[in-house]
Amino acid sequence: MFKTRKRILCASLATLMGVSTLASCSSGVSSSEKKSSAKEFTIMTTLHTPEVPSDKIEKLIEEKTETDINIQWVPDGNYNEKLNSAFATGTLPEATFLGNTTTFLQFKEAIRDDQFWEIGPFLDEFPNLKNLNEQSFKNTSVDGKIYALYQGRPAARSGLIFRKDWADHLGLSAPTNIDEFYEMARAFTEEDPDGNGKNDTFGITDRNDLIYGAFKTVASWHGTPNNWGEKDGKVIPEFMFSEYIDTMKFFKELRDRGYINQDFPVTSKDDQQAFFKNGDAGMYVGSMGDVFAMNNDAININPDVKFDVQNQIKGKDGKYRIWSLPGYGSVLLFSKSAVKTEEELKHILHFFDQLASKEIANLLFWGIEGEHYTMQDGAALQDSDAKLIDREVKPYQSMEIGEPATNGRYEGVATYDARVKAEELIRDNDNYLIQDMSIPLESPTYIEIGERLNQMITDATYKFILGQIDEKGFEKIIEDWEESGGDEIIKEFTEDFIKQNEK
Numbered sequence: 001m002f003k004t005r006k007r008i009l010c011a012s013l014a015t016l017m018g019v020s021t022l023a024s025c026s027s028g029v030s031s032s033e034k035k036s037s038a039k040e041f042t043i044m045t046t047l048h049t050p051e052v053p054s055d056k057i058e059k060l061i062e063e064k065t066e067t068d069i070n071i072q073w074v075p076d077g078n079y080n081e082k083l084n085s086a087f088a089t090g091t092l093p094e095a096t097f098l099g100n101t102t103t104f105l106q107f108k109e110a111i112r113d114d115q116f117w118e119i120g121p122f123l124d125e126f127p128n129l130k131n132l133n134e135q136s137f138k139n140t141s142v143d144g145k146i147y148a149l150y151q152g153r154p155a156a157r158s159g160l161i162f163r164k165d166w167a168d169h170l171g172l173s174a175p176t177n178i179d180e181f182y183e184m185a186r187a188f189t190e191e192d193p194d195g196n197g198k199n200d201t202f203g204i205t206d207r208n209d210l211i212y213g214a215f216k217t218v219a220s221w222h223g224t225p226n227n228w229g230e231k232d233g234k235v236i237p238e239f240m241f242s243e244y245i246d247t248m249k250f251f252k253e254l255r256d257r258g259y260i261n262q263d264f265p266v267t268s269k270d271d272q273q274a275f276f277k278n279g280d281a282g283m284y285v286g287s288m289g290d291v292f293a294m295n296n297d298a299i300n301i302n303p304d305v306k307f308d309v310q311n312q313i314k315g316k317d318g319k320y321r322i323w324s325l326p327g328y329g330s331v332l333l334f335s336k337s338a339v340k341t342e343e344e345l346k347h348i349l350h351f352f353d354q355l356a357s358k359e360i361a362n363l364l365f366w367g368i369e370g371e372h373y374t375m376q377d378g379a380a381l382q383d384s385d386a387k388l389i390d391r392e393v394k395p396y397q398s399m400e401i402g403e404p405a406t407n408g409r410y411e412g413v414a415t416y417d418a419r420v421k422a423e424e425l426i427r428d429n430d431n432y433l434i435q436d437m438s439i440p441l442e443s444p445t446y447i448e449i450g451e452r453l454n455q456m457i458t459d460a461t462y463k464f465i466l467g468q469i470d471e472k473g474f475e476k477i478i479e480d481w482e483e484s485g486g487d488e489i490i491k492e493f494t495e496d497f498i499k500q501n502e503k
Contacts, residue, residue, distance in 0.1 A: 040068040041348060042093035042338075044086070045398045046330070047073040053395040060363060061396075065354045073395065092335040094348055097151075097398065104140070104148070104331050105447060111142045117334040117345050120146030126349055128356035132402050139326035139439050149352055150328035152403025156429035158217040158322055159311035159422075161291045163282035165304065166193035166201075174310040178221055178250075181313050185259040188282040204254060205281035206264035207272035210458055213264070214285035216323055219247040220434055223315050226323040228438035228493065235437065235493040237486070239457050240478065248474070251465045265462045277301065288422035295416060307418050311425040312432075324433035330398065356401040358408030364400050365409050367393035381413040440500065443492035449485050456481050 052073045062068060072093060074082045079099045086092045087110070098104045110116065120137075123130045123146065133152060140148045160175070162184065167173070170193055175181040185203025187193065193201055206214045220226070224243040228235055238244050254260040261267060261275060273290070275281040277298040284290070288309045298305045312320045332352070339345050354360055366373045366380045372393050373380045382389060404411060414420040443450070460477040463469045469477070482490075 040070050041095065041351075042070045042072060043095045043097070043399065044072040044074060044083075044093045045097040046079050046099050047075050047395055048398065049390045049395050051391065054392050056392055057363060057367060057396050060368070061355075061360060064360060064363070065351055067351045067354075069351070071399075090337050092338055094338040094344075095332060095334055095352070097330045097332050098148075099330055101326060101328070101331075102451075107333065108142050108442070109444075109447070111147050111333075115336055116147050117336055117339060118145050118147050119149070119334065119345070119349060122346060122349060125346070126353035128353045128402070128407065129349065132356065132406050133327060136327040140328060140331055141440065143442075148331035148333055149401050150332070151330045151398075151400050152327060152406065153325060153329045154426050154429075155324045155327050155433055156322045157287040157289055157426050158220075158285070159288040159309055159425055159429070160313065161276070161284040161286070161288060161294070161307055161309050161418075161422075163188070163193065163279075163306070164308035165306040166282045167308075168306075169193055169195060174308060175313055176310075177314040177318075178218075178316065181218075181221075182250075182254075182259075185254060185283060186257070189257075189259045193282055194279060200280070202261065202281050203259040204283040204285065205261055205267075205272050205275035206285070207267045207269050208265050209269070210461060212286060213272070214260075215247065215251065215461070217285050218250065219244060220321050220323045221313050221315050222247045222250070223317065223319070223321060226434040226436040228436065228441075230437065230497070233494075234490060235441065235497050236490055237457075239461070245471065245474070248461060248464045252467065255465060256467070265466065279305070288425055289419070291422050292414075292416055292419040295418065309418055309422045309425055311429055320432050321434050322429050322432050324435050326436065326439050332401070352401055355399065356407045361400060361402070361407035361409040364396045365393075375410070376413045378410070379413040380410040437497070438493055441493045441496045443489045443496070445485050445488045445492055450489065453481055453484060453486055453489070456484070 058069070058071060070093075076099070080103060083096070083098070083103065086096075087107075098107060107116075120141075129149065132150070136150050136152060137146050140146070140150050160181070162174070166188060167184065170187050170191055172184055172187060173180075175184050188201055188203040192198070204214060210216060219238070222243045224241055224247060225238045227238055229238060229241060230236075231241070251260070255262060255264075261272075261281065264272070273284070273294055276284045277294050279298075279302060284294070288311065291307050291309055295305070295307050298307070311322070314320045334345060334348060339348065355364065362369075362380070366382065367389070369375065371383075372389060373382045375381070400409070401407060403409070411423070414423065456477060460469065460474055464471075464474050478486075
């Protein structure tokens with residue numbers, strides 16, 4: 001039905017050249033006419049597995065959408081380099097996934113320079129695309145206009161995973177506020193929670209990540225804004241709020257008292273999780289969904305281990321809040337240098353509209369029913385052969401459009417009670433989100449030097465927790481941040497915030 005092509009791994013810039021355009025399905029055209037008129041178009045996406053996948057799923061996608069596609073698989077570690085090279089030389093393919101939100105921010109100026117198609121005016125023509133999440137579209141908009149399709153992600157996965165068997169042994173319930181959280185960390189350190197008569201446990205295991213480790217989640221419980229917040233009519237960074245300072249003091253006390261691993265600022269995620277799985281620590285703050293994989297490893301070490309999850313840990317004011325991601329991971333842009341006409345764009349959008357349908361969303365994510373997964377009570381149970389899934393299915397997940405609520409993709413079978421609870425609590429978090437107010441705002445200075453300035457504050461935060469600087473020392477670094485361009489970022493964000501609220 002379709003011509004056979006050599007499937008490529010994008011190992012050099014040359015692989016990004018010579019892409020063609022798509023003339024695909026349109027209403028009122030017969031199936032045979034669609035097939036005969038279809039032209040190949042190219043999709044560039046991230047490869048998260050060691051090998052390029054087999055083309056079994058790709059052929060099925062082509063057959064079901066009656067579209068001939070060429071997928072450029074770019075290894076995750078090289079993706080930004082290849083992306084930037086292709087952009088600089090004008091050789092982006094028709095459809096390009098950006099690997100993360102940071103990369104998307106870097107491309108906003110190019111979007112404003114009219115180098116990518118605005119797709120918002122066409123979305124109502126496509127039944128699946130027009131039903132994607134409104135907030136996620138808003139968070140990916142540029143100057144109020146929609147240019148990108150997105151891969152949906154839960155807004156807030158964060159919470160506490162803890163050793164329920166230890167808590168039961170000490171008569172502790174799941175913490176419901178910061179004081180109870182602190183008390184659990186103390187008891188897990190000082191009261192022999194595993195009952196072995198040794199002083200060989202501590203409370204919280206953390207890692208060298210102020211965002212996806214424990215710090216940002218605990219800062220949310222304290223009431224800290226999510227990256228940026230409004231105060232006295234100005235948009236200012238989170239670290240200028242007293243709640244951020246309170247969070248640093250909280251972590252300093254945890255470390256001073258030995259309730260958290262002493263070297264967490266240089267601890268990797270693997271080592272952090274190893275402390276928890278091996279029974280050294282009893283509390284893990286991060287994605288609650290991690291409970292499944294960590295339990296699988298932990299029971300091989302100790303078959304009697306029991307984990308539980310908790311999300312609603314309230315601050316001193318009695319309120320629960322949790323920081324929110326923007327609701328998307330990667331986004332998909334359409335280059336005007338490759339897609340020459342509105343007609344070609346609509347053909348490509350039609351293809352991705354089909355990818356956002358229930359049938360093909362499940363094909364992309366789960367593979368072929370009966371071969372890669374089976375259905376149980378309306379959910380998908382993946383085959384236990386991980387190598388098979390990596391070889392034939394997993395890479396295609398990077399092409400998903402939308403999320404289960406909008407594309408109909410099946411949830412996975414949860415055979416582990418704590419995992420079922422984790423998924424429920426992740427959904428519950430949607431009721432308590434702290435949005436990042438800077439997402440729709442623009443600051444050219446932040447795009448240029450924001451990452452460098454962020455590192456100044458990251459380093460200062462760790463220094464405070466480690467006792468290398470005091471509060472006055474932290475304030476001095478904030479002053480340096482302001483003088484190094486931070487003041488200009490505040491000014492630009494504030495001006496844009498005022499302008500948008502006047503509309």
